Amino acid sequence: MNTPQNHLHALGQILAANEIITDADAMAPFCLDQRRRYQGEVWAVLQPRSVAAVQAIMRYCFAQQIAVTPQGGNTGLCGGATPHATVAGRGVILSLGKLNRLRQLNLADNSLTVEAGMVLAEVQRLAAEAGRFFPLSLASEGSCQIGGNIACNAGGLNVVRYGTARDLVLGLEAVLPNGSLVSQLQPLHKNTSGYELKQQLIGSEGTLGVITAATLKLFAPPQSVCTAWVALGSIDAAVDLLAAVKNQFGERLSSFELISDYALSLSSAYSQLPAPLVGQWHVLLELTDSFAATDLTEPLAELLHQHGWDEAVVAQSHTERQNLWTLRENISAAQRNIGASIKHDIALPIAAVAAFVPACAEAVRARFADANIVVFGHLGDGSLHYNVFLPQVLGNEVYAYEDAVNELVYEQTLALGGTIAAEHGIGQLKNHWLPRVRSEAELAWMRANKQALDPQGMMNPGKLLPP
């Protein structure tokens, strides 16, 4: 009785014809994740333009037990926005891309209220147009959407200063699985009126509801910038440098990237740019200031010299700064040139990174003697990209070893108090690992959170929670 055809008829009462995609070719890009690891199957992609339509869709799907996979820019790296195999052909994708308006710019509160489907770069642009700065910045910013960023608690380049998406949200509007609306978009900088509901939705990867709009924090735009590259003999020295810079420069530290010499050599060759310095480990750090005339270079040079960190260069021009950042940003592309690798998005207490790197290399090489390991990441947040190449298997066949390599890397990560998901989330890639990361009491609590809002389990099924 309740066939897709019947459902489409009912949904046709809610949405305009051009807001329902059923053509297989047109649906295809929504059904495949960015890394081409997950292929979903749905009978429709819905693209509502209003919150009322999102509510009506959810009410209908809740009543009819139709699986709903919310999707933003479909740029996630863990398959969180691709329909899960367990609900193949039994549900819809709810694409937020057409719900993308500016609701309000509020300079007194330094806030911007936008709908979920707005592309991140557009949010950044609106802030800049208003003489403000929105700091969330990541590789996919030209196509990812702010609703997805919030749903996944995205991180990126400026976390050391401004925090992750979780820290940048003043207010949130969302539709719960049963269709009810929860909306608190007023910019309240202090509020202690009951349980903090928006933080339950942030980072829940669309499993508890659909984010429809958010009020975001804006900041003073950086007017001065100082970008430096420092070569160091050890990660310990990099951690000491980080602590010293943070304590002298305070919030001015906006990036602090760690790069192994091997990662640098790959990127240097790929980018056709010389390595700025010789050393076992490299740090790319950036200081910014809302004052136009602040001299950041002199005090940084002094601090480096005082501590004997003399292998350092400071960018003297926009081009020099660009070149340093190119070396950092091209690491990923340079790796793709070599072949496929088993990637990890881990975070550790910063104090544990120096112990982790050699211990994990030893563990990986005990099992895979010739493994090449590319290490780089946001040391300012304790977050590492830790990628393992097996020189014998440089095609996608390497994924046959994924579980074995993950096991080795995650064991070392967890032993040192780290997490297997720093900024990419869990999705369907890592949910079978969750019981290793979170205790039984935590998982029980998480399941209770889910059960309370989505008792039928139809909201982004197969994601985040362990199978």
Add this chain to the structure above:
Amino acid sequence: MNTPQNHLHALGQILAANEIITDADAMAPFCLDQRRRYQGEVWAVLQPRSVAAVQAIMRYCFAQQIAVTPQGGNTGLCGGATPHATVAGRGVILSLGKLNRLRQLNLADNSLTVEAGMVLAEVQRLAAEAGRFFPLSLASEGSCQIGGNIACNAGGLNVVRYGTARDLVLGLEAVLPNGSLVSQLQPLHKNTSGYELKQQLIGSEGTLGVITAATLKLFAPPQSVCTAWVALGSIDAAVDLLAAVKNQFGERLSSFELISDYALSLSSAYSQLPAPLVGQWHVLLELTDSFAATDLTEPLAELLHQHGWDEAVVAQSHTERQNLWTLRENISAAQRNIGASIKHDIALPIAAVAAFVPACAEAVRARFADANIVVFGHLGDGSLHYNVFLPQVLGNEVYAYEDAVNELVYEQTLALGGTIAAEHGIGQLKNHWLPRVRSEAELAWMRANKQALDPQGMMNPGKLLPP
């Protein structure tokens, strides 16, 4: 069968004799709230020294359906830590004051792990000793405890720069109502491994579990400071000043206080200090910088002059700074000198404050023609102390008018998108107002959160959720 005597015998297996208080005189200070508005009644005050003992207590009380009221420094202003009348004589106070050790100082991660019972001033002192800064600061810092601060999401003086307690917690350890332990104390600066549980506990006022320890964020200590007093003709001008200062000075703005001329005149007389300037509204603002040599005065003077805000003084010495802050801090004491008032702890979008103040005064005076209204607060956070004196009733009999005055003030607050609880929480003082502030969908979600962890409703009964 299950008399208090039996329970005491069982709890005597968990705790040492000096960790159980049953003497009425010794229990008295725990049973009365700071404002002397709520008098609780219990058969014991328990003071465990270990997390294992907290777990054992909670397991026992959960099994026996004994009401547990967790308590920190007992400095709350909404009766959240005083046992509720509905469980009079049927439960215990769980005092965290003896669970107060330093667990770990971690300079690489800029973090400090302490137990819940540590007094806030001691946390600040440990940070300072390590050459760091812990920014949470409030009037009761000499006796409030960090666990209570976190449970109530405390605000205070530095919120405009550093956020509330919610923003200062990197990791949390808590015992749930059934006695299970949830612990994530490693300083992880990025983590997207499932639902955010610690933010559910922060601000839940002890109704979902007992916080036993926390890992706190530390910051670079301020080395330069610039304190200024500005007189302005309107709140609109104060809001413009705030936006201009935030956008030029960025994170350097650490306080931005609004004071009405009437509030200043009271404090000036009480403090025996002259008003610094003549004006209808006054702003006390403070800029700080982690650089020792930053000149903040010159750029501030320039900004004020550029915009025509020429009625301004900058403190030229430590004494002048102290005097300006004394005028702000003595407002509360000066009010007590007049008599009792009906106080409000509200927050509004900053953009709405200028509209709120005259509209609310009109509404209050339409009902109470001769009301005197004292307005001051943290404009940088949109948070106002809004206190109404009825000159005919300056004793505690004024509380007979509390509901009527609240109704007027809250109606105006909510109409402009504000909240009735900025930084003091809900407790048992305001929970009957909660249905006016939160929607039915939000309340249902909050009740589901409670039900999942505390199905018997024995964890801090009668608080936060509506009766």
